[in-house]
Amino acid sequence: MTRFWVLKILRTVLTLWFVVTFAFVVLRTSGDPVVALVGADATPEEVEQFRQLWRLDDPLWIQYFRYVIQMATGQFGISYRDGREVIDIIVERVPWTLILGVFSYIGAILIGVPAGIIAAIKRGSTFDNLIMATAVFGFALPNFFLGILMILLFSLSLQWLPSSGTGTVWHLIMPAITLATFTAGTLARFTRSAMLEVLDKLYIRAAAAKGVGYWKRIIFHALPNASIPLVTIIGLNLGELIGGAIVVETVFAWPGVGRLLVTAVSSRDLAVVQGLVLIMAVTMVLANLVVDLLYGLLDPRIRVQN
Amino acid sequence: MFTRREVGSLILGAGALSMVGNLPKANAADRPSLNIAVDNLWANMATINGISTTSRRIFPNFYDNLVDRDYIKDENGLIFAPKLATKWEQNGNVWKFTLREGVKFHDGTEMTAEDAVFTLSPERLWGAKPFEPRGKTFTAGFKRVEATGKYTFEIETERPDPNIPSKLTGYIGFVVPKKYYMEVGVDAFGQKPIGTGPYKVTTFRSGEIMVLEAFDDYWDGPPPVKQISWKIVPEFAARMAGLVSKEFDFIVNIPTDQEAALEKYHGVTLKRVLADNYPALAFNTRPDPVDNPLVDPNLRYAMVQAIDMNAIVQALFNGTTEHPAVPFNFTEYGKFYDPNLPVKLPYDVAAAKALVAKTKYKGEKLLWHITRQYYPNYEAAAEIMVEQWREVGINVEAQILDNFELVYRRPYHLMNMSMSSDFIPGDPYQPLWLDWGPTASRSTATWKTWDPTPEYLAAGKKFDEAIEFEDRKKAYLELSDAWQKVTPGYYMWKSVYNCAHRAGIQFKFKPNGEMRIYGDYFKFV
Numbered sequence: 001m002t003r004f005w006v007l008k009i010l011r012t013v014l015t016l017w018f019v020v021t022f023a024f025v026v027l028r029t030s031g032d033p034v035v036a037l038v039g040a041d042a043t044p045e046e047v048e049q050f051r052q053l054w055r056l057d058d059p060l061w062i063q064y065f066r067y068v069i070q071m072a073t074g075q076f077g078i079s080y081r082d083g084r085e086v087i088d089i090i091v092e093r094v095p096w097t098l099i100l101g102v103f104s105y106i107g108a109i110l111i112g113v114p115a116g117i118i119a120a121i122k123r124g125s126t127f128d129n130l131i132m133a134t135a136v137f138g139f140a141l142p143n144f145f146l147g148i149l150m151i152l153l154f155s156l157s158l159q160w161l162p163s164s165g166t167g168t169v170w171h172l173i174m175p176a177i178t179l180a181t182f183t184a185g186t187l188a189r190f191t192r193s194a195m196l197e198v199l200d201k202l203y204i205r206a207a208a209a210k211g212v213g214y215w216k217r218i219i220f221h222a223l224p225n226a227s228i229p230l231v232t233i234i235g236l237n238l239g240e241l242i243g244g245a246i247v248v249e250t251v252f253a254w255p256g257v258g259r260l261l262v263t264a265v266s267s268r269d270l271a272v273v274q275g276l277v278l279i280m281a282v283t284m285v286l287a288n289l290v291v292d293l294l295y296g297l298l299d300p301r302i303r304v305q306n
Numbered sequence: 307m308f309t310r311r312e313v314g315s316l317i318l319g320a321g322a323l324s325m326v327g328n329l330p331k332a333n334a335a336d337r338p339s340l341n342i343a344v345d346n347l348w349a350n351m352a353t354i355n356g357i358s359t360t361s362r363r364i365f366p367n368f369y370d371n372l373v374d375r376d377y378i379k380d381e382n383g384l385i386f387a388p389k390l391a392t393k394w395e396q397n398g399n400v401w402k403f404t405l406r407e408g409v410k411f412h413d414g415t416e417m418t419a420e421d422a423v424f425t426l427s428p429e430r431l432w433g434a435k436p437f438e439p440r441g442k443t444f445t446a447g448f449k450r451v452e453a454t455g456k457y458t459f460e461i462e463t464e465r466p467d468p469n470i471p472s473k474l475t476g477y478i479g480f481v482v483p484k485k486y487y488m489e490v491g492v493d494a495f496g497q498k499p500i501g502t503g504p505y506k507v508t509t510f511r512s513g514e515i516m517v518l519e520a521f522d523d524y525w526d527g528p529p530p531v532k533q534i535s536w537k538i539v540p541e542f543a544a545r546m547a548g549l550v551s552k553e554f555d556f557i558v559n560i561p562t563d564q565e566a567a568l569e570k571y572h573g574v575t576l577k578r579v580l581a582d583n584y585p586a587l588a589f590n591t592r593p594d595p596v597d598n599p600l601v602d603p604n605l606r607y608a609m610v611q612a613i614d615m616n617a618i619v620q621a622l623f624n625g626t627t628e629h630p631a632v633p634f635n636f637t638e639y640g641k642f643y644d645p646n647l648p649v650k651l652p653y654d655v656a657a658a659k660a661l662v663a664k665t666k667y668k669g670e671k672l673l674w675h676i677t678r679q680y681y682p683n684y685e686a687a688a689e690i691m692v693e694q695w696r697e698v699g700i701n702v703e704a705q706i707l708d709n710f711e712l713v714y715r716r717p718y719h720l721m722n723m724s725m726s727s728d729f730i731p732g733d734p735y736q737p738l739w740l741d742w743g744p745t746a747s748r749s750t751a752t753w754k755t756w757d758p759t760p761e762y763l764a765a766g767k768k769f770d771e772a773i774e775f776e777d778r779k780k781a782y783l784e785l786s787d788a789w790q791k792v793t794p795g796y797y798m799w800k801s802v803y804n805c806a807h808r809a810g811i812q813f814k815f816k817p818n819g820e821m822r823i824y825g826d827y828f829k830f831v
Contacts, residue, residue, distance in 0.1 A: 047751075049439045148541065151543045151544050151547050155548070156546065156547035162548070162551075163551065164343070164539045164548060165537060250540050251544065255513075259513070263513040266708075
């Protein structure tokens with residue numbers, strides 16, 4: 001067990017190191033932050049002064065070691081754009097992304113999983129076809145397109161919902177639905193496949209032969225056994241939610257980390273981008289860790305093997 | 307039964323009815339608030355480090371200039387009006403300014419000559435390592451700035467400069483409080499700016515929102531709005547929906563092809579103004595890359611003559627703007643403008659083909675670096691221009707790049723740019739000399755596209771030193787000729803700024819993009 005955890009932690013550290021290094025290299029090769037900072041008409045003298053101010057005139061390897069040490073000690077540095085502590089900027093945005101993410105995630109699970117179960121137990125019916133068509137539509141529709149369609153319908157034409165921003169629970173509805181649609185569609189399809197596989201197993205037939213009730217068989221026998229692939233997908237979709245938030249937060253002017261990332265990348269605010277990349281990487285690594293733990297809880301065979 | 311928004315509108319309307327002119331303080335709380343959806347907010351609101359179209363829009367609401375341009379009495383803003391400075395007079399190399407008394411900054415301190423002098427000081431703008439280095443561009447020739455009394459100060463220049471008051475109508479003329487600025491430092495000042503304007507900044511989260519509140523101790527009386535929220539809404543559909551559904555009172559930056567659709571909505575008024583700015587392209591006239599065919603001026607002339615820019619402007623802007631047929635001969639330059647000035651390189655496909663034939667150009671690919679979505683309709687115009695060049699045998703590939711740093715990476719043969727024309731109102735100093743002259747980034751940066759010729763430099767020196775109008779105009783024509791002889795660039799059209807507002811508002815949009823929510827520029831009706 002100790003070896004299992006040591007390996008896990010080593011793998012996590014290696015992944016995070018790879019991510020921060022990758023972010024460092026990509027950001028330095030994709031544009032000069034000083035030019036983005038001072039504008040197109042700045043003279044070379046002005047550019048140089050800003051470069052010195054932000055210590056971007058140091059050799060790349062010195063910048064890299066300074067950056068790695070900062071990341072390792074949790075110091076994300078100062079934003080080039082507005083001179084504030086990066087951690088403060090990120091911390092004030094995280095709650096908004098969490099609110100949006102949690103609402104849409106719970107919504108996607110509450111819609112996607114039952115829809116998949118129903119589609120599986122009504123296999124081949126019109127109901128099944130309808131659910132699957134909706135699911136395909138859900139994950140095939142780009143979320144920026146869905147978001148704009150919803151704005152045009154519910155804000156512009158019907159004037160039922162606010163078009164953007166935050167402030168009331170009404171502001172949350174359209175971004176959450178837009179973000180949840182893809183995940184719900186994916187979950188519905190995976191749930192259906194997983195359930196169909198399990199429903200054909202002998203132990204389900206045996207339970208029926210022993211007189212176990214229909215819904216009891218579905219909920220207590222089939223669903224737990226179908227949940228391993230579902231947990232994997234739910235874990236992986238956390239990344240999709242973060243990726244989706246970048247687009248959805250921009251469309252709906254939602255002040256979360258996704259929008260912050262877009263602004264920071266376009267303005268070459270290296271410190272903010274690096275901080276966000278690290279936080280997102282940690283989130284994904286933790287999500288995978290939780291998924292691994294859940295495997296053990298859900299399937300005794302995995303627990304015993306570990 | 308009223309909906310939530312209708313109730314809000316009624317409250318807003320009730321407040322609006324009481325808003326005529328300046329308000330007594332007792333009514334301050336009754337004033338309506340405004341929500342303005344903008345496409346972007348610059349990250350820094352310091353007067354110089356924060357220079358951008360998006361901050362210019364907001365600046366005059368919380369900063370005041372020393373000298374103002376009156377766009378109410380003159381469409382081109384060529385009439386100057388006192389603002390924080392009430393008098394100014396020139397004596398040789400020295401300008402003496404008298405400040406308005408009793409003006410307060412938002413922190414309650416009084417504005418004095420010490421603040422004005424600090425605002426224009428070498429330590430802030432033009433010294434060896436100034437706090438806001440871009441200030442050097444706007445303070446060329448400054449020698450001394452000194453207080454001569456509590457409300458008087460002097461600016462001494464290296465030689466007589468008749469344009470100092472004009473220059474103080476721009477970014478360098480926004481007065482900042484010395485004590486607060488020095489206490490917090492330039493970066494923190496850019497996040498929590500203090501000025502003497504009619505509104506004070508209460509919230510600024512870059513990338514999200516700026517909130518201004520009425521400053522009732524404003525020297526010209528309390529402003530008409532209680533609170534203005536400038537919210538970033540990047541997606542145009544959301545801005546449009548928000549205006550139509552009355553979430554927003556104003557929206558800005560409406561795509562040209564969406565203007566007609568927006569105007570169809572009831573209660574929406576579209577405002578459009580020709581800006582003091584020209585998107586352009588720069589020809590790389592230098593032998594870098596070594597085999598650059600554009601070092602031959604005939605090829606550059608041919609490229610200019612191959613473009614039917616009037617047709618392009620008509621197609622893309624539906625006649626709302628214009629192409630300046632002669633560079634620098636801009637209507638906003640008043641007496642300098644001459645509608646009868648000969649067009650040296652008119653649209654003429656046959657002439658363009660003949661010019662190409664005179665060169666050694668054999669159809670090599672020319673790279674045109676363009677910053678993605680930086681200027682409205684630029685990419686669309688580029689597509690058409692590439693085809694028009696193909697017609698005369700010139701092979702151009704437009705490369706759309708994500709940022710200016712990529713645009714500046716060699717090799718390239720053409721690149722996008724834009725030039726403002728309002729640094730000295732009514733005078734072509736900025737586009738013709740400041741932006742192309744020997745200290746301009748265009749002729750000094752690593753990515754420079756031209757080397758000013760001796761002829762251009764000599765004419766520029768004359769222009770820079772000319773004081774009397776007749777001398778200046780003569781030097782301007784000579785300088786313009788020297789530039790056209792090289793043709794290191796091509797001015798495409800006069801930019802158009804637009805915004806839209808709800809019913810019940812009377813608003814005057816300024817050509818420099820400023821949205822003044824006070825005075826004669828804004829009223830509830």
